[in-house]
Amino acid sequence: MKISLRRIYPFFLGLILFNTLRAITDLTKHEVFWSGSITLHLIGISFTISLCYFYDFLWRRQVNSFAFPEGHQSIIKEYLQILLQLSGINLFLLIGQCAGIFYMGSGWIDYMLINVCFIPFLLIYYTLIRNEKVSRNYRSKILIMEKLKSDKSESELKFLKSQYHPHFLFNALNTIYFQIDDNNIEAKRSIELLSDLLRYQLYDIEKEVTFEQEINYLQAYIAFQKIRMSSKLLLNAYFDPQLKEQKIHPMIFQPIIENSFKYAGGEYKIKIELRMEDNKIIFYVENTTSSIWQNEENTNAGIGLDNLKKRLDLLYPGKYNFYTEHISNLFIAKLEINIE
Incomplete structure (x- = not known):
């Protein structure tokens, strides 16, 4: 059930991101919400959802093979790496604009708005993925510690038993010796x-x-x-x-x-x-x-x-x-x- 829900998270995140962007661009210009070409909006929302699935796939693979660093400096480096990955959004936009898929009517202002809307949400999404993995690792370590404690108690019990049996054997041999x-x-x-x-x-x-x-x-x-x-x-x-x-x-x-x-x-x-x-x-x-x-x-x-x-x-x-x-x-x- 959790895995099925996880697969639709990027879809809803994409909807939120695109509609947040539309709200900023349309309402601040006193235009009707989702004004303009429906075809361009559908292309835009499909791109946004696909982008969210891409980063979801990338980051989940990354955290599964990642030994999380400790210390403030290491965490800063980690998030700088994520920001570098997010800068790839601009490359996708540029390719789409050159191919005629996207319409960036306001030029660099549209690039700036998309970055301002997308990057904070995606950073929060990465943090959620990261924290989910950290939480799983923590629970796994707790289970391992509990198992080690259980094994230790069992080993101590076996050791006490092993001490008893040799004593019994030596006493038996001593008894036989004097008989x-x-x-x-x-x-x-x-x-x-x-x-x-x-x-x-x-x-x-x-x-x-x-x-x-x-x-x-x-x-x-x-x-x-x-x-x-x-x-x-x-x-x-x-x-x-x-x-x-x-x-x-x-x-x-x-x-x-x-x-x-x-x-x-x-x-x-x-x-x-x-x-x-x-x-x-x-x-x-x-x-x-x-x-x-x-x-x-x-x-x-x-x-x-x-x-x-x-x-x-x-x-x-x-x-x-x-x-x-x-x-x-x-x-x-x-x-x-x-x-x-």
Whole structure:
């Protein structure tokens, strides 16, 4: 409904402008209102209405793509630009007069009267269009702010819930730990390692952590995985001792190690190496695989690694190189990150 009404605004504005002009020119000369050629008046009123539709179209497009300036000087510049656009009325009149469409009997006086009548009304019309857009922007910002407040409250509630569940889990693990017989060293060690892993994932990690923190986590994760693996597993892990206080995003290397433990087979060999060369972090993992895994066409081995690539694209865009290769019964994954 509003859009339909908006489309007829320029029509009524054109009627007002033309009749205001006629009132000034006819009544001040003590002539009959709308005196003279009806054909010229119809041409004039058609031109005025068309002119109003032209500026309506121009200004609505303009305000829709316009970041409204702030400050008095910026607003003055904005309206000076509108006045410059309105000066185009004289160009239309001149072309119409030369083409014989318009009759400007009083010469420059008619030009002056048309400008005096049209420009103030059109400036008011532009202001109305402008204020309508500003009002929509303001309402939109209010809605966004309300949504942000709602999202913030929901996030705070989820955070409180997330704090409760880890506490419950740690308390449960603590209860189970003391129910296990002291002679069952492996079970107690498993719970200790699991608690350390969960604590790191839930509480210790921030946007970035030191390599020392990350390596301690990886060593705990490897120790936990070794418990559930076959005793046949041959593991060779090396972590560069010079990696200490350098910063890294957490949980980057763990998916690769997890993949190696998950699909280790055959000779059950896993090699893990994390080192620094110049300003590059080199992380290399290889594991033997079974012939069954090798011949399996559809495997989930790549899902975790695909997710890792997406994280790397976000965290280290253009600064990393990651590739995997399956040669015979050996799966290789290598990640290089430039941390300069």
